[in-house]
Amino acid sequence: MLQVKNVKVYDLEESVIACRNAMRTHLPEYTKEEFEKSLERAIKLCDTKANSGHQTFLSGIRVSFDLIYPNYISPELQRYHWVDIVTSNSKMHKLCQLVEADSFNKYVDPRAIDITKEYVIKFNENPSYENRIRLLSTCPQGIELFMRVSTNYLQLKTVFAQRHNHRLVEDWGAMCDFIKSLPYAKEFKLYF
Numbered sequence: 001m002l003q004v005k006n007v008k009v010y011d012l013e014e015s016v017i018a019c020r021n022a023m024r025t026h027l028p029e030y031t032k033e034e035f036e037k038s039l040e041r042a043i044k045l046c047d048t049k050a051n052s053g054h055q056t057f058l059s060g061i062r063v064s065f066d067l068i069y070p071n072y073i074s075p076e077l078q079r080y081h082w083v084d085i086v087t088s089n090s091k092m093h094k095l096c097q098l099v100e101a102d103s104f105n106k107y108v109d110p111r112a113i114d115i116t117k118e119y120v121i122k123f124n125e126n127p128s129y130e131n132r133i134r135l136l137s138t139c140p141q142g143i144e145l146f147m148r149v150s151t152n153y154l155q156l157k158t159v160f161a162q163r164h165n166h167r168l169v170e171d172w173g174a175m176c177d178f179i180k181s182l183p184y185a186k187e188f189k190l191y192f
Contacts, residue, residue, distance in 0.1 A: 001105055002171035003068040004178040012183060015060030016042045039187075046189045050157070058154035058188060065178070067149050070105050072141035073171055080162075082155030088147030095135060096120045098143060108142035116140065153190060156182070160191045 013035045017028050019042045028034055048054040064086070069077070071091075077083050091098070099120045104113055119135040151159075160179045166172035180191050 001070065002073060002174045004174065005066045005068070007063065007065040007178070007182075009183055010062040010064070012061045015057045018060060019045055019057035043187050046187070050161075055154060055157075058157065059152045061153040062150065063152060063156065063182065064148065064150045066146060068144055068146045070141065070171065071139075071143050071145060073168070074145075080155075080159070082151050082159055084150045086148035086150050089145055091136065091139070091143070091145065095139060096124060098145075099139070103144045104140060105142040105144055108140045112138075112140045153182070153188060157188075157190045164191070 014030055017030055017034050017038045020028070020038050028038075042057060045054045045057065077085075089098075099113075099116050102113070116135070116138050119131070119138050123131040123135050156179050160176055163172040164176050176191065179185060182190065185191060
C-alpha cells in the first residue's frame, strides 16, 4: 500500500516572506521577524479562492519525498502535473528480482504470484523478447514499486481536494494523511 518516507520541505520561510512582495518596493530581508510578520498575511491569503492567484506563494514551498506504491497508482499519479518523478525503480530492469523478493501488496492473489514466478523462471532460462513481454504483461498491478517525488504545497492542496474521498482509501488516504502532517498544513488550508 502507498507509503510516504524521507520527507523534506524546502523554502517554506522564504516563500511565506515572499507572499507580501506585491506590496513591497524593495527586496525583503529573510529574517525570523520578517517571517513572523509575513506568516499572518500568508494565512489570510489562504482564505482566498483557490483559483484567485493569491495563493501562489504556496508553489514556492517545495516538498520532496520517497513514495512506495502499488503499480496501479502509477496512471493516477502521472495523470496530474503536480508530481515530478525525480527517479524510480525500474520494472523493466528489476522485475525478476522484485518478483523473487515477493514485492507484492497483501491483495495480490497467490495464484497470480505463482504464475508470475513461472514466467520469471522462463525468462531467466531464455531472456527472449517474447518471454520478457509475457512476464511484464502477467505481472499483477499490486506489485510495489518506489520513486522519489518532488512537488509543492499548492499542488498538494489540489491533490487533497481531488483525492480525500477516493475509492482507493488505503492508498490515497495515506497520501492525504501525509499532506495533513506537513508544517503549516492546517494554517495554509492544504486540507479541509
